[in-house]
Amino acid sequence: MDSKIVLLPGDGIGPEVVAEAVGVLQVVASRFGHRFAFQTCPMGGNAIDSHGTPLPDETLAACRAADAVLLGAVGGPKWDDPNAKTRPEAGLLKIRKELGLFANLRPIKPSRHLLDASPLRREIIDGTDILFVRELTGGIYFGESGRRPHASGEEAYNVMIYNTGEIERVVRMSAAAARGRRQKLTMVDKANVLEASRLWRQVTGRIMAQEFPDVKYDIVLVDAMAMHLLSRPRDFDVVVTENLFGDILTDEGSMLTGSMGLLPSASLGTPGPGLYEPIHGSAPDIAGKGIANPLATILAAAMLLRHSLKLEDEAAVIETAVDQVLSSGHRTKDIAASGPSVSTREMGTLVVEAIGKP
Numbered sequence: 001m002d003s004k005i006v007l008l009p010g011d012g013i014g015p016e017v018v019a020e021a022v023g024v025l026q027v028v029a030s031r032f033g034h035r036f037a038f039q040t041c042p043m044g045g046n047a048i049d050s051h052g053t054p055l056p057d058e059t060l061a062a063c064r065a066a067d068a069v070l071l072g073a074v075g076g077p078k079w080d081d082p083n084a085k086t087r088p089e090a091g092l093l094k095i096r097k098e099l100g101l102f103a104n105l106r107p108i109k110p111s112r113h114l115l116d117a118s119p120l121r122r123e124i125i126d127g128t129d130i131l132f133v134r135e136l137t138g139g140i141y142f143g144e145s146g147r148r149p150h151a152s153g154e155e156a157y158n159v160m161i162y163n164t165g166e167i168e169r170v171v172r173m174s175a176a177a178a179r180g181r182r183q184k185l186t187m188v189d190k191a192n193v194l195e196a197s198r199l200w201r202q203v204t205g206r207i208m209a210q211e212f213p214d215v216k217y218d219i220v221l222v223d224a225m226a227m228h229l230l231s232r233p234r235d236f237d238v239v240v241t242e243n244l245f246g247d248i249l250t251d252e253g254s255m256l257t258g259s260m261g262l263l264p265s266a267s268l269g270t271p272g273p274g275l276y277e278p279i280h281g282s283a284p285d286i287a288g289k290g291i292a293n294p295l296a297t298i299l300a301a302a303m304l305l306r307h308s309l310k311l312e313d314e315a316a317v318i319e320t321a322v323d324q325v326l327s328s329g330h331r332t333k334d335i336a337a338s339g340p341s342v343s344t345r346e347m348g349t350l351v352v353e354a355i356g357k358p
């Protein structure tokens with residue numbers, strides 16, 4: 001197979017972790033006889049510096065023309081000035097919107113080799129296997145926002161807005177995913193307060209009854225979900241929720257695995273390239289030190305092979321290799337507790353070696 005993959009390494013630790021994922025994709029290509037053409041483009045803070053915008057038109061055009069996009073992370077203190085006219089994060093929101101990536105898949109499945117890396121007790125997390133589907137191109141992230149004068153100074157507002165179609169498409173994708181898993185869908189909302197949540201509840205209830213009678217369906221309020229995720233994570237299969245709730249709950253969920261450095265994500269939607277990224281940020285505090293965990297990005301590369309290139313066997317080979325490396329006891333600093341640790345590069349090389357000799 002011949003495929004075009006655009007790389008958006010971004011800022012902070014982004015370039016370090018993307019480099020390791022590329023090494024892994026290259027060894028997969030040679031083992032299975034594929035050709036992946038990589039093109040690296042500026043995005044995020046570095047693009048603000050070089051092009052004055054976090055998502056240059058040429059970068060967006062290259063992404064549209066690709067089969068898939070692999071992203072590191074964007075942002076950093078250098079671009080945090082509240083008065084700046086643009087921010088790295090704006091580029092991320094724009095690429096999600098422009099590529100129509102309305103569903104963000106964030107699997108949370110703690111490795112059995114890392115059950116003691118989580119701050120939670122092993123008997124709580126053992127056996128957890130959740131697929132979070134976060135709505136990604138609507139809600140408060142994209143609603144009207146602004147500031148206006150107020151007697152006390154100013155007031156600022158962000159509008160949470162959803163329409164029927166936006167809810168239907170992400171619920172359908174989530175319910176279809178549940179069919180291939182344990183046939184259970186949980187919808188998380190705040191319908192006791194928010195009108196937008198009441199529309200979510202109405203639309204989801206209808207879609208589930210009409211189109212997915214075989215999938216068990218329940219509803220949990222977001223505040224309760226924050227608690228259940230820590231007390232009984234095993235009870236959930238697929239969880240679908242709106243953009244901001246999904247952002248918050250999946251960072252919380254990452255602690256079930258022990259580190260943000262382990263969680264990949266896939267952003268999918270309308271036909272066209274998918275966007276794959278670790279759920280962690282640019283970690284400016286450790287950027288350049290060579291200690292970041294590349295496994296989230298390597299696992300994002302596996303999701304890229306599975307979802308955009310339909311290479312299921314190749315994706316599974318990466319996941320098995322990661323499992324082997326962890327099972328052999330290799331750890332980056334974030335998951336090493338007080339034991340010895342390997343560098344970003346060493347971890348990438350260990351995964352490459354595990355793939356190279358099946």
Ligand code: IPM
Binds near residue numbers: 075089092247
């Ligand atoms: C994420 C990140 C982004 C988000 C930020 C960087 C804009 O936190 O992908 O979860 O809020 O969506």
Ligand code: MN
Binds near residue numbers: 247248251279
């Ligand atoms: Mn986030």
